[in-house]
Amino acid sequence: MTATARPLVLDPDRLFPADPAVRSVARRLHEAVRDLPIISPHGHVPPQWLADDVPFGDPTSLLISPDHYIYRLLHAQGVALEELGVGGGTLDETQSRRAFRLLAEHWPAFRGTPSRFWLESELGEVFGIGQRLHVDTADAIYDQIAERLASPDFRPRALLDRFDIAVLATTDDPADDLRHHAALREDPAFTRRVIPTFRPDRYLEPARADFAELATALGRAAGIDTGSYAGYLAALEERRRTFKALGAVSSDHSHADVVTLSLDEAEAARIYAAALRGEATEAEATAFRRHMLVEMARMATEDGLVMTLHPAVHRNHHTATLERFGPDTGHDIPYATEFTRGLQPLLDRFGTADGFHLVLFTLDETVYSREIAPLAGFYPSVYVGAPWWFLDAPEAIRRFRGAATETAGFYRTSGFIDDTRAFMSIPARHDMSRRLDSAYLAQLVAEHRLDEEEALETAIDLVTTIPRKTFKL
Numbered sequence: 001m002t003a004t005a006r007p008l009v010l011d012p013d014r015l016f017p018a019d020p021a022v023r024s025v026a027r028r029l030h031e032a033v034r035d036l037p038i039i040s041p042h043g044h045v046p047p048q049w050l051a052d053d054v055p056f057g058d059p060t061s062l063l064i065s066p067d068h069y070i071y072r073l074l075h076a077q078g079v080a081l082e083e084l085g086v087g088g089g090t091l092d093e094t095q096s097r098r099a100f101r102l103l104a105e106h107w108p109a110f111r112g113t114p115s116r117f118w119l120e121s122e123l124g125e126v127f128g129i130g131q132r133l134h135v136d137t138a139d140a141i142y143d144q145i146a147e148r149l150a151s152p153d154f155r156p157r158a159l160l161d162r163f164d165i166a167v168l169a170t171t172d173d174p175a176d177d178l179r180h181h182a183a184l185r186e187d188p189a190f191t192r193r194v195i196p197t198f199r200p201d202r203y204l205e206p207a208r209a210d211f212a213e214l215a216t217a218l219g220r221a222a223g224i225d226t227g228s229y230a231g232y233l234a235a236l237e238e239r240r241r242t243f244k245a246l247g248a249v250s251s252d253h254s255h256a257d258v259v260t261l262s263l264d265e266a267e268a269a270r271i272y273a274a275a276l277r278g279e280a281t282e283a284e285a286t287a288f289r290r291h292m293l294v295e296m297a298r299m300a301t302e303d304g305l306v307m308t309l310h311p312a313v314h315r316n317h318h319t320a321t322l323e324r325f326g327p328d329t330g331h332d333i334p335y336a337t338e339f340t341r342g343l344q345p346l347l348d349r350f351g352t353a354d355g356f357h358l359v360l361f362t363l364d365e366t367v368y369s370r371e372i373a374p375l376a377g378f379y380p381s382v383y384v385g386a387p388w389w390f391l392d393a394p395e396a397i398r399r400f401r402g403a404a405t406e407t408a409g410f411y412r413t414s415g416f417i418d419d420t421r422a423f424m425s426i427p428a429r430h431d432m433s434r435r436l437d438s439a440y441l442a443q444l445v446a447e448h449r450l451d452e453e454e455a456l457e458t459a460i461d462l463v464t465t466i467p468r469k470t471f472k473l
């Protein structure tokens, strides 16, 4: 590492345009939204953290081990995942300190990435660290973080209040007992909204070797016999009702593509029965999944849950890493996808259905201007999902606003989505988005495409009314 250890400086103008006239408008817009409550309608913070409100562990288990944005790049630099506590591995203090030092040693590799922006914001604004992360400061920073984590002020519920997170959605299995959400709702001392999200992916994939076991588990959770296709549908509908009763506002779906089709009931039932016997062909399983996406939309028109799609991720790209560390461990890789023709059967049936909301996320940014924005610019049900995962980054967010706004405007979008497990990064992620949107709106003001009053109203709507409307919050 060439740079010496230096003070950690978070410039108040970070991410704002360099042009002084535009920057001054961006500052004013950001000032108006910077401290507004955070709405997080899709993410992966475990609800148990808030239900049990136990102190976070050490700095590594909090900031490195659960964050695949961080450890994937360290892995690319040659650091072994087991050294970072990935996949549930438990590190003792010596190992945890070593992992933190490894992050510091490789910190230059994060230059220009959103992870650096987020982690520096966390260190400076959440933990009050005054030094930039460096191999010479790693141990001292580790100690400062560890000391703060021991404080009641740094327990999950206290931080939820400090971060002013008004709504936090988790991502949950349809057969989950949702006991943590129930406990939070029954706790008179807990006043924030932590809500489950219905995530049925694996129950809609008959090609899975464990599909029959999953169908049984679904039936057990719903109290409905899923030995038949009718029972399977009824169980899904029952679990959606249970999720909604505990505050859920959306179902989330992440499959290989968003191709949709409708099978007739007899054919769907035949494939389902074959799948329970482990005899469905790959083509039948794919057709069934595509049919079930339409069924999820049909259910959404009946129970009112918002439907979000997060397609086209080659999950678990590296077999050995999956086998050793499990899923969601940094080697999910995007690929190109298509929405216009894939969704036509679903939207032909439900695209104008009263109250149906379909939020489209993509990791293929070419579809924002070509497909998603045009769809959202016609169908009352379709909303443009915020830049997700590899696109949740300054340059990609700038491209997103340029690509989507001219067809769909601002008011057909989802509002920012952090979609994270990394609880400490949530304020930084939302602030990065607020800064970038302030910058984009300021540019429109500078070009006389908006007046500042409109830009101010839009900036506030983007973090308040727009996510609340899109997610029916």
Ligand SMILES: O=C[C@H](O)[C@@H](O)[C@@H](O)[C@H](O)C(=O)O
Pocket: 044, 171, 254, 310, 328, 332, 388, 389, 390, 418, 419, 420, 421
């Ligand atoms: O930002 C990254 C996201 O949290 C990613 O880990 C999730 O989107 C997850 O793969 C999912 O499908 O829900």
